[in-house]
Amino acid sequence: MGSIEKSKILIVGTGGVGTMAAYALETGGKAEVTAICRSNYDAVTKNGFSIDSLEHGNGITGFKPSHILNAVPKVAEEKLEPFEYLVVTTKNVPDVSPNVLDIISPAITPGVTTVVMLQNGLNIEKPITKAFPDNVVLSGISFIGATETSHGVIRHDDNDSVKLGPFPDQAVSPERAEQAAKRFIDLYTACGKVEWAFDEDVKFTRWRKLVYNSSFNSVAAILGMDTARMRMSQIVIDDLVRPAMKEIITIAKAVGVDLPEGIDDKLIRTDPTDTAFVPSMGQDAAKGNYIEMENIIGEPVREAEKAGVPAPTLRTIYGFLRGLQLKTKEKKGLWQPKFEEGNPYA
Amino acid sequence: MGSIEKSKILIVGTGGVGTMAAYALETGGKAEVTAICRSNYDAVTKNGFSIDSLEHGNGITGFKPSHILNAVPKVAEEKLEPFEYLVVTTKNVPDVSPNVLDIISPAITPGVTTVVMLQNGLNIEKPITKAFPDNVVLSGISFIGATETSHGVIRHDDNDSVKLGPFPDQAVSPERAEQAAKRFIDLYTACGKVEWAFDEDVKFTRWRKLVYNSSFNSVAAILGMDTARMRMSQIVIDDLVRPAMKEIITIAKAVGVDLPEGIDDKLIRTDPTDTAFVPSMGQDAAKGNYIEMENIIGEPVREAEKAGVPAPTLRTIYGFLRGLQLKTKEKKGLWQPKFEEGNPYA
Incomplete structure (x- = not known):
């Protein structure tokens, strides 16, 4: 005692x-x-x-x-x-x-x-x-x-x-x-x-981490691609990773978090280039596990909406992640594809 | 003769x-x-x-x-x-x-x-x-x-x-x-x-066909999902298919093609609901074939740029399709992932 x-x-x-x-x-x-x-x-x-x-x-x-x-x-x-x-x-x-x-x-x-x-x-x-x-x-x-x-x-x-x-x-x-x-x-x-x-400054730390997670993690999950290949391709960085990062930086600013200048460039080069590193959400998707998409993409998208800031890349990424999650739910028996009452697309 | x-x-x-x-x-x-x-x-x-x-x-x-x-x-x-x-x-x-x-x-x-x-x-x-x-x-x-x-x-x-x-x-x-x-x-x-x-009116006919192809085909290729499930999910229609369709309709308008009111709703309900139909690009992706992404997504995106019309959903979809195509090129030996001279992300 x-x-x-x-x-x-x-x-x-x-x-x-x-x-x-x-x-x-x-x-x-x-x-x-x-x-x-x-x-x-x-x-x-x-x-x-x-x-x-x-x-x-x-x-x-x-x-x-x-x-x-x-x-x-x-x-x-x-x-x-x-x-x-x-x-x-x-x-x-x-x-x-x-x-x-x-x-x-x-x-x-x-x-x-x-x-x-x-x-x-x-x-x-x-x-x-x-x-x-x-x-x-x-x-x-x-x-x-x-x-x-x-x-x-x-x-x-x-x-x-x-x-x-x-x-x-x-x-x-x-x-x-x-x-x-x-x-x-x-x-x-x-x-x-x-x-x-x-x-x-927890708020800062979490938004900073989101810059990487919302972009690299999401793209890895949807494309099934490691971060070294993304960088080698250039396409995946230019078309997807960087636009997603830029939107996170903009949303963060709108909610009072100033991320450092050049954080996107820094994080784009953060992973090893000599191994095919797959971020955790990509690993989860590959294994057929549920992905942490709501807190990593869904919440930033909703913060953007509340703040009146456009986040079109993240919204589309979020749509694909929701689609992936639904496929996993179906595989695990949590979603049964059928036209429900009131489904506007039935 | x-x-x-x-x-x-x-x-x-x-x-x-x-x-x-x-x-x-x-x-x-x-x-x-x-x-x-x-x-x-x-x-x-x-x-x-x-x-x-x-x-x-x-x-x-x-x-x-x-x-x-x-x-x-x-x-x-x-x-x-x-x-x-x-x-x-x-x-x-x-x-x-x-x-x-x-x-x-x-x-x-x-x-x-x-x-x-x-x-x-x-x-x-x-x-x-x-x-x-x-x-x-x-x-x-x-x-x-x-x-x-x-x-x-x-x-x-x-x-x-x-x-x-x-x-x-x-x-x-x-x-x-x-x-x-x-x-x-x-x-x-x-x-x-x-x-x-x-x-x-070939221009009209082609843009009309694009409403379906740019949306359903692309999403099927990226998500590996049939159109009946997309409709049952509602999510995939609301987050991805319809926003992509709306952008095609807007770009078409900007280049002088007036697509009929409600074309998105009509095409969303066009496929059979009793079978899991996978549009051709989704079939190609599943088979590991090249996908027809440049003429179906790339060109509309470039037309949007030329016309000064935003097309953020299609741009992001295009990014994912380019990533998929690159993976197929790698599998077929047409792309060797390595950091090339001048790669800004090396």
């Missing part, structure tokens, strides 16, 4: 990002992690995680967080001790049930649990801050390269560098939110191996 | 449309057809064409045009008798060599041979009229449903109804061009089974 008690942290989503978070937090010694494992539950409870990590070392085997569960615990109902932090690293697909709020709600203790969203996209915090106005919700924009290559096997090959800070416009006090963010960074960096920084 | 001499007609491209043309012309008795067969040459020289036709009857076997060649003849070089008509029914893919002009030029006798282009898209006649200013070039917009299901086997399941007329702005006299069109219709309809009509 007292000063030596560890922070209780729940991690929802143990792919690359979530597992590396569990590892950093546990090895730092200041946190007691409960990890939710779904498809990898059997593998991890049996053998633990195997990790090859740029920052923590290669050949780590048998890593098990303090607690491993296969479902999100119902804290109030099961009268469990509250979690101080809930870290969510799952894909964020609000157009498919259950959404993130549905998934994490049972583990949030109102007024207590800080929610850390290590996810991309715009306005992802809105459903959470609305449902839990007395809880801090933190934004983590991750630049980590970490992938679960098979159940429980993680390849971590790019620095675990995150900018963490409070989402703007929360009901909680800014001081409390900032304190919660800084404490989490302390717990996370206690391992001495990773660089996390406090994010002074 | 004289009045009983048959018209010498060369047909380049013996898929569904070309073969049904050969059949109609030969059975009409007024034409002597030379057909160019490529991949189906062995099958057709051996067994002739097998045809199940809505209009000519089922179970037609062993049909052979008067002459079958496996390459376009070099008329001048080989001192052959000129063709009165050259009918071209191949795909029109000007961004891949050899293009239509390259293919048909050796068989055109300057001042004599009338070129009949049974192909979709805008400005397809321009390279021909430029190279052969003293030849008539005719536009045929076909509504036939005819497919070569295997080498030499044709399923013709929708009426062979074509509007044929002179492309506008030719150097030849309008009277000569009109006469050439009407004579061809006479040769073609002599079989008594099909309805071909003189096209009084």
Whole structure:
């Protein structure tokens, strides 16, 4: 009890990002992690995680967080001790049930649990801050390269560098939110191996990330093309990637975010040129997974509409992504193609 | 010789449309057809064409045009008798060599041979009229449903109804061009089974066809989706198909073509709803064939630019189609992804 008690942290989503978070937090010694494992539950409870990590070392085997569960615990109902932090690293697909709020709600203790969203996209915090106005919700924009290559096997090959800070416009006090963010960074960096920084301007950081994600990710998903080929083609950059980036920059400006001059050029050249890197949404599309299109394209398009700024390239891209998502829903049995009553095109 | 001499007609491209043309012309008795067969040459020289036709009857076997060649003849070089008509029914893919002009030029006798282009898209006649200013070039917009299901086997399941007329702005006299069109219709309809009509307004007919082709065909190619699903989804119509149609209608208006009110609604509902119909460009994309994107999307986009009319949906669609075409070129060995000298994105 007292000063030596560890922070209780729940991690929802143990792919690359979530597992590396569990590892950093546990090895730092200041946190007691409960990890939710779904498809990898059997593998991890049996053998633990195997990790090859740029920052923590290669050949780590048998890593098990303090607690491993296969479902999100119902804290109030099961009268469990509250979690101080809930870290969510799952894909964020609000157009498919259950959404993130549905998934994490049972583990949030109102007024207590800080929610850390290590996810991309715009306005992802809105459903959470609305449902839990007395809880801090933190934004983590991750630049980590970490992938679960098979159940429980993680390849971590790019620095675990995150900018963490409070989402703007929360009901909680800014001081409390900032304190919660800084404490989490302390717990996370206690391992001495990773660089996390406090994010002074979450809005800026998220719009900046969107410049890449709305363009390269979307085009990769629709065309099935890696970023090196896009650059070699020139066509795909000139016709699709750059126009999409320019629209994000314009929408950002309209909502008060000044992205730096030349950010499009910089991000166009950000990926390696010697390997065929496919951005995550392209990987999801290729695997037949749902894509994170609502927060990455849909929300910027809606922000553009609200601000009265044209975003024709993004709108068309959004249309194709919605079409792709519908095909995935059909494959997974969530959409049955038939003419519904009231369909104007029947 | 004289009045009983048959018209010498060369047909380049013996898929569904070309073969049904050969059949109609030969059975009409007024034409002597030379057909160019490529991949189906062995099958057709051996067994002739097998045809199940809505209009000519089922179970037609062993049909052979008067002459079958496996390459376009070099008329001048080989001192052959000129063709009165050259009918071209191949795909029109000007961004891949050899293009239509390259293919048909050796068989055109300057001042004599009338070129009949049974192909979709805008400005397809321009390279021909430029190279052969003293030849008539005719536009045929076909509504036939005819497919070569295997080498030499044709399923013709929708009426062979074509509007044929002179492309506008030719150097030849309008009277000569009109006469050439009407004579061809006479040769073609002599079989008594099909309805071909003189096209009084080729420009209108082509822009009207583009309303469907630029939208449904493109979206089918990019999304890999049939038109019934597009309509059931509503999303794909609202976000992609209708905006593309509206832009074509606007560009057409800017170049002097008034398409009828409600044409978008009419064409959105044109396809059968009880089968999953995939428009031809979608079929080509699915088969890994080149797509006819330059004349169907590229030219309307360039017309919009010239006319100063915005076409943001079509531009973005064009970008995706160019990306798809590049992937096909890579698969066929025509594009090697590497950073070329001067590539601004290297």
